[in-house]
Amino acid sequence: MRAVLGTLLIGVAFGFSLSQMGFASWDELHAMFTFTQPRLLLSFITAVIVLAVAWRVIACFSAPRWSPRPIHPGTLAGGALFGVGWALSGACPAIVLVQLGEGQLAALWTLAGIVAGNGLYSAVHRRYFRWTTGSCVER
């Protein structure tokens, strides 16, 4: 129950915040990447700094087992491909869903692309690559 309610509330809060920040707007994202409007970049940096402090505080009260995120052969290339795709489509994996919620139905193209790209990578990886990528969510 806690997991269901938590997932629901955190998801709504996350989607609402991203939308209110302007992260779901192609123009705002483009303005961030071309340094014409510093707001989103400053928000991002602020979030990282607040989080760095928060993790320290949490680690004082408990011994959290956070998964390490090491560099592997796909880190650089994967990140770069993602960056190109983000700038073109104006969406990262969370944003595309927020855009759909906002009523930007053209983002269905983006969502289809992300699902296809994710599945495609798993096929390519099995066929050609030999490293372990780990995962964002420990499953």
Add this chain to the structure above:
Amino acid sequence: MSYWAWWQGGVVLAGVMVLHWLVLGRMMGVSGRYTALIDRWRAPPPSEAEEALTAEELSAALRELTAAEFGEGALEAPLEPAAPAPVSAAPLSLGTHALFFGALVAGGLLSAVLGAGWTPSFAVRGAGLTTLVEGRPWLTPLLLGGGGVLVGFGTRMAAGCTSGHGLCGTSRLQPGSLLATAAFFAAGVGTSFLLQRWL
């Protein structure tokens, strides 16, 4: 519409990440949820029976077998204290991932309803994107769909996206996250400056 101030957005975003950890016991990672959903959809877990066995049932079955093999006396031997289970050992169900995705959509919808109003349409939004695709309707699926493929491929290859690497990984100074974030940001900047030539 006016957006949140930079400090407001930053603090709220960080708060959501911390809540995700505190309430759900794992770091936020949206691309990992896509991977989980897609893998489960392509290859559903083979057996429900093994997962259905609870810890108590397993323990009882083991005790029964032990007693049968070594006699009841063997069960009186002191047991090693069980190691605490890792917080995120249990895989999330498909439904949980789907619920999170649905909640993200609901968050965007709520924001639109409370803001400028919810007026769904297939037309691209934003002056920049509109300029790019003006007179070239075939460019919309190419730009959004093609960009999406790169996002899906790249985030799975790098094992993380803006949330897992960009926010939660960099703030813990994880080397993989720092490199991935530097890479996607640099690529985003480069691509956007290239796009600027057509705007």
